[in-house]
Amino acid sequence: MEAHLLLMTLDDPAPSCATPVLVLWDLATLLYPTDEIDRRLHRDAAEQVLGRPCTPAPPATDLTDPELARRTLLRQGLSATQAGALLPAVLGRLAVCHRSRGLAPAQCRARPDTVAALRMATGATGAVHTVLTGTIRPNALLRLRASGLTGLVDTGAGAYGSDDCRWERLVSIAGRRAWARDGREPPMVVVTSRPRVAEQARTAGAKVIQIAGDGRHGQHGQRAGYRGLTLPDLRTAAEVLVELPMDEWSRNLVPPRSNAG
Template identity: 30%
Template sequence: MPPMNRLVLWNVDHTLVDVGRVTRDAYAEAFRRVTGRPLVRLAPTPGRTESEIIFETLAFNDIVTTDDHLPAFVAALTEAFAARRADLTVHGRVLPGAHEAVSALSRLPGTVQSVLTGAIRPNAELKLTELGLAGNLDLVAGGYENGVYSKAALLELARTRAGERHGTAFGEKGTVYLADHPRDVQAARIARSPIIALATGSATAAELRAAGADAVLSDLTDTDAVVRTVVELAESS
């Protein structure tokens, strides 16, 4: 086999899948369990880590936070998502072209695929597993919300973890991130890795270009374009 020398990291929500309804329902249940009150306002979620969403949601709903809130909310959110496993296939969807892009990249010699997401690991894995995307992704090597690191630091952590798992060194420039928000572009810039931005979330193509994305695609439906762009960025960077 050829050496593994290219790492592709996928953002999950609004890049590969859309599970917004399940997410809102799970947050409402977790909020009620942690605070004893109904959720009135959920913080914006695109491009953010789970801890940012949790703390801002608590603030939006006039909850004075303590050190216990984050671990309690994460535990409740994990359980709320697990209880809605079946809802992911009913109310969630894989974004157009995602299956084909992940599958095509899995056949690219020297390539490892994993995830870099602001979601907590159990929930990210559940989304990808239930919607049929996990098979070609090394989820153990991924970067997930952990309450401590920024997405840029998580990108570097995922690169190191993937290298250890696959017995090679993935360079900064050989690690390509695919995501949908200007915050993700910023994280890639900080980590000095190329990013393909997808206009599949709340940001427009113009906003993604202005943020400094190396390439912008409208979506994942042109599989050849996705593969070609990944290869070009990894080889030219």
């Protein structure tokens, strides 16, 4: 298919590799936005740690939980040193706040094509499908359960905001987890709609499938300034993952650099 030919031309082929491909689905791409929920949770966590009313951080996108927690603390007038010292406590309270608030399915919904795309993609052999998210692990697991996605991804193989604050490092951490489990560094594919995540995933050595979300790109994608494909939606991404045999992905993807970050 054309996508196969496109993939083959993106980079020089890497040596053949039998290691399963690690497919990292950006959780924020799978779900409807939770930005306002996140800002309220971070405000609540900061209030519990500081013992006084707090103001939410200004709206921002693509932040990991550690980044948002730090911004929230700085918004309360703390110095950078004070915010850094309190960060572990705030992240710990963040999980407590999330559990106490609960999360109704209506507050954490998968996008319409998410379940179908994951079911299609996980039917392909030779790949491990998991999540990449800036949300701390306990809260990410709550969201996966609330949105009905828990059984569709390997939650033990991904990377979470509780692991690091930088997207590049999160991609590398996911690769190291797979290496520790399987004994080899895996080729990695990151599926995301967010340019910042896409760029930092590329820096970490992963191939990127970017979801355009506006339908402007054709089914077979096009090159977009970073190694990978730009596709219109999650279902098309799943079709590409299924139709391109995973051993082809292994041969033509560059394994992540172990010294990234």
